[in-house]
Structures are given as C-alpha cells and as structure tokens.
Amino acid sequence: MMKKLMVILLLLSPLLVGAEARPLGDDPAIEARLKSLSQELRCLVCQNQTLADSSAPLAEDLRREIRELITKGMTDKEITDYLVARYGDFVRYRPPMKPQTALLWVGPGLLLLAGLGGLWFTLRKRNAQLPDDNEEGEEA
Amino acid sequence: MKGSMKFLLPLAIFLILVGFFAAGLKLDPREVPSPLINKPAPAFRLPQLGAADKTFSPEDMRGQVWLLNVWASWCSACREEHPLLMEMSRQNAVPLIGLDYKDTDADANGVLTQAGNPYKLVATDADGRVGIDYGVYGVPETYVIDKAGVIRYKQIGPITEEALRDKIMPLVKGLQ
Numbered sequence: 656m657m658k659k660l661m662v663i664l665l666l667l668s669p670l671l672v673g674a675e676a677r678p679l680g681d682d683p684a685i686e687a688r689l690k691s692l693s694q695e696l697r698c699l700v701c702q703n704q705t706l707a708d709s710s711a712p713l714a715e716d717l718r719r720e721i722r723e724l725i726t727k728g729m730t731d732k733e734i735t736d737y738l739v740a741r742y743g744d745f746v747r748y749r750p751p752m753k754p755q756t757a758l759l760w761v762g763p764g765l766l767l768l769a770g771l772g773g774l775w776f777t778l779r780k781r782n783a784q785l786p787d788d789n790e791e792g793e794e795a
Numbered sequence: 796m797k798g799s800m801k802f803l804l805p806l807a808i809f810l811i812l813v814g815f816f817a818a819g820l821k822l823d824p825r826e827v828p829s830p831l832i833n834k835p836a837p838a839f840r841l842p843q844l845g846a847a848d849k850t851f852s853p854e855d856m857r858g859q860v861w862l863l864n865v866w867a868s869w870c871s872a873c874r875e876e877h878p879l880l881m882e883m884s885r886q887n888a889v890p891l892i893g894l895d896y897k898d899t900d901a902d903a904n905g906v907l908t909q910a911g912n913p914y915k916l917v918a919t920d921a922d923g924r925v926g927i928d929y930g931v932y933g934v935p936e937t938y939v940i941d942k943a944g945v946i947r948y949k950q951i952g953p954i955t956e957e958a959l960r961d962k963i964m965p966l967v968k969g970l971q
Contacts, residue, residue, distance in 0.1 A: 699827060699932035699933075700932060700933065702824065702825070712897065712923075713923075713932055716922075716923050716924075716926075716927060717927065720924075720927055739830065740830060741830070741831070741927060741928060741929070741930040742827065742829075742830070742930045742932065743827055743828060743829065743830040743930075744830075745827045745828075
C-alpha cells in the first residue's frame with residue numbers, strides 16, 4: 656500500500672514542478688510596447704546591444720523603468736525623451752536630425768555627390784582627349 | 796605644374812584620412828557626454844548609510860560647491876579611485892557626498908570600515924532609480940555640483956590624478 660502511494664506521488668511530482676513559465680509582465684500589450692521601444696534604444700553598458708537584448712543590470716533597470724512609464728500612460732516619444740534627457744542622444748539607435756548630427760545625415764549624400772562629380776569630370780576629360788587619339792591613329 | 800599637383804592629390808587624401816584617424820584615436824566610445832551638464836542636479840531624498848533615520852537631498856548642499864561620487868562595494872574600479880578620495884577628504888578641499896548605487900548597507904559599510912571613509916555622508920540608492928535620473932551607466936561616476944545646484948562636470952569612470960589636478964580641482968576652485 657505504502658509503495659503504491661509512493662509511486663503515485665512520484666508520478667504526480669512532475670505536475671507540481673513543471674508549472675507554466677511565468678510571463679515577464681502581466682499585460683501582453685505593455686510587454687509588446689516595451690519590446691518595440693527597447694529595440695530602438697541602446698544599452699549604455701554593452702553599447703552594441705539594444706536594451707531589449709542586453710542582460711546588463713542597468714538594462715534590466717531601464718526596462719523596469721520603461722514598463723512603469725508605459726503603465727503611467729506615457730507615449731513612446733515621451734519615454735524616449737525621458738531617456739534622452741538622462742543619457743543623451745546616444746541612447747537612441749536612430750539619431751535625430753539636428754545641427755550637430757547634420758553631417759551624419761547628409762554626409763553619405765555629400766560623398767556620393769563628390770564621387771559623381773569626380774566621375775563626370777574624368778569622363779569629360781577623357782571625351783575631350785578621344786579625338787586626339789583618333790588623329791594619332793589616322794597618322795599612323 | 797599641373798602634373799605635380801596631380802601627384803600630390805593621393806598624398807593630400809592620405810593626410811586627411813590620417814587626420815580623421817588621429818582624432819578618432821583620442822575619442823573614447825565608452826564616454827557618453829552627459830546631457831545633464833549645466834542642468835540642475837535631479838532632486839532626490841534618500842536614506843543615509845549608517846543612519847537610517849536621516850536622509851539626504853541635494854537641496855541640503857545649496858550654497859556649497861560639492862562632489863557627488865557614485866560608487867558601490869561591488870565596483871572594483873571604485874577601489875582604484877578610493878585612495879584619491881581619501882586624500883581629498885584629508886585636504887578638506889571640497890565636500891564629498893557618496894551615492895551608494897545598487898548596494899546593500901552591510902557590504903558598503905564593510906568597504907568603508909576596511910578601506911576608510913572619505914565621505915561627508917553617503918546616500919543609499921538601493922534600487923538604482925536615482926542613478927537613472929543622473930544618467931549613471933558605469934560606476935564610479937563623479938559630478939561636480941555648484942552653489943546653485945547645477946551640474947558643472949561629470950567624471951565617467953575612476954577619478955585619476957590628472958583629472959583631479961587639471962579639471963576637477965581648478966573647476967571647484969573657480970566655482971568656490
């Protein structure tokens with residue numbers, strides 16, 4: 656009898672241990688917003704990771720903070736501004752367009768224009784030289 | 796003349812690149828410039844280490860130039876700057892307030908008993924919320940706060956002798 660009871664208890668024990676994984680937060684809508692927001696934000700400890708990816712203690716604290724700000728009803732922009740006010744634009748993966756970041760935004764375009772300009776000049780110069788080559792060819 | 800100019804063009808481009816790289820070498824990507832410089836120090840009221848009935852707020856330091864040093868017992872870089880902090884407190888040059896960041900009182904007291912306590916007082920930020928308000932991301936960090944309660948300088952990482960001699964102390968002297 657005792658043995659049977661032990662066997663039954665043993666068979667039941669996985670049910671007790673194998674509970675469903677606890678969700679990180681209670682409200683799936685909040686978690687979804689937290690996820691999309693934290694993918695746009697840089698973890699300042701491991702700077703090449705987003706806040707969503709990082710397991711640094713500061714990243715955990717900041718996720719907790721963002722979760723609370725979402726619960727308070729703040730918009731995504733307000734939350735981003737809250738973090739920028741503390742950590743600077745560096746916390747954003749998409750830097751804003753400002754006088755300080757103008758070169759960052761227009762720089763690639765400027766380089767492309769410079770390259771195209773250089774190409775145009777070289778081609779024009781070569782075109783100008785071509786008739787000379789032909790004349791030389793005729794003479795030969 | 797035109798031929799020799801053309802010959803110099805790659806050299807010029809090379810020198811420009813060297814200039815960029817040389818400037819890049821001096822930049823430390825781990826040093827994120829704080830947006831809080833020249834802004835009022837964020838307000839807080841926190842319990843004091845070793846005196847649970849007392850609290851500290853930056854407001855208490857109004858009218859004085861002071862340093863807020865963010866540290867923790869688990870932070871090994873904090874030990875590096877600790878002798879310098881001890882020296883500063885011996886010279887009594889500027890009030891040094893500690894902010895014990897994400898730490899337990901027992902651990903923090905242990906370090907201060909063992910290595911010496913350079914602080915006028917230590918406020919305890921157990922859950923790191925005040926740290927977030929100050930944009931703390933790597934302890935130790937030190938803020939120079941002026942008489943009006945405005946942050947004038949932030950040292951990220953341990954205070955070095957050079958930083959103390961060339962930046963922090965001249966700034967503090969000027970503000971006092």
